[in-house]
Amino acid sequence: MSYKVAIVTGAAAGIGAACSKRLAQDGIAIGVLDLDEARCAETVAAIKQAGGTAIALGADVSHREQASAAVARCRDALGPISILVNNAGITDFTPFEEMTDERWDLIFAINTRGPMILTQLVLKDMKDAGWGRIVNISSSSAQTGAINMVAYSASKGAVVTMTRSMAQEFGPYGITVNNIPPGSVMGTIMSEANRERFQIPTEVLLQTIPVRRMGEPGDIANACAWLCHEASGYVTGQTIGVNGGRVVS
Structure with a gap:
């Protein structure tokens, strides 16, 4: 793969950090973007220590002015962007009857508008x-x-359907669009929040996963790298479930 530039959002930790590091292994320069630019330092340092190229970027993806400034910085430093991993998001456990308009709008702003x-x-x-x-x-x-x-589920469902429509609209330009719905992934902010809230014993959770192990950020990153590769140009509009078989299609 020739020199390419990627932006990965929500890349300070968890799945975003893993995707950034994995793409960098393929020689891709990475714009490591997160809400707090300082938190991106660890991901950037890991990429550089492995011989890769990366820059830290700070922005709230739901605010167009901040996002635009971050993308411009990345483009100026590394070149035109040809890969985008939309990973930034927030979770939520508000019972439906307690959901406010403001909370609903915030979740959709970050998870869908971003x-x-x-x-x-x-x-x-x-x-x-x-x-x-x-x-x-x-x-x-x-x-x-x-x-x-x-x-949260509705906002992520919108991402799935956005993917399908984007794939059809952008395909004639040589652009593929796919989505990965992770299953139970250890070491992410969202998965730990789920575990803490619902107090599900690991042995019980594993019984719902056919491969009988929890996922790791690297599992998602490997699928992401494959979808970003030159060889995957005939794959678009797809949902590539990386969940150990918990959800099958």
Whole structure:
């Protein structure tokens, strides 16, 4: 793969950090973007120590001005962006009857509007190159639903359907768009919040996963790297479940 530039959102830790490091192994320069730029330092340092190229970027993906400034910094430092991983998101456990308009709007702003904004900001670079890869990180909750997670599940369900429509609209320009709905992944902020809230013993949870192990951020990152590769150009509009078989299609 020739020199390419990727932006990965929510990349200070967890799945975003793993995707950043894995893509960097393929020689891709990485814009490591998170809400707090200082928190990106660890991911950037790990990439550089391994011989890769990375820059830390700070922005709230739901605010167009902040996101636009971050993308411009990345483009100035590394070059046109041809890969985008929309990973940034927030979880929520508000019972449906207690959900407020403000909370609903915040969840959709980050989980759904954020990917829309970032995609718009990098699309011209991809069109100009006649090549692009967009990977949206959704959630298995969008496939199954989840108690006390109506807003979160709905926002991630929107990401799934956005992926399908984007794939059809951008395909003629050489741009593929796919989404990965992770299952139970250890070491992420969301998974730990789930475990703490619902107090599900690991041995019980493992009985729901056919491969009988929890996922790791690297499992998602490996699938992401494959979708971003030159060889995956005929794969678009797809939901690539990385969940140990908990959700099958």
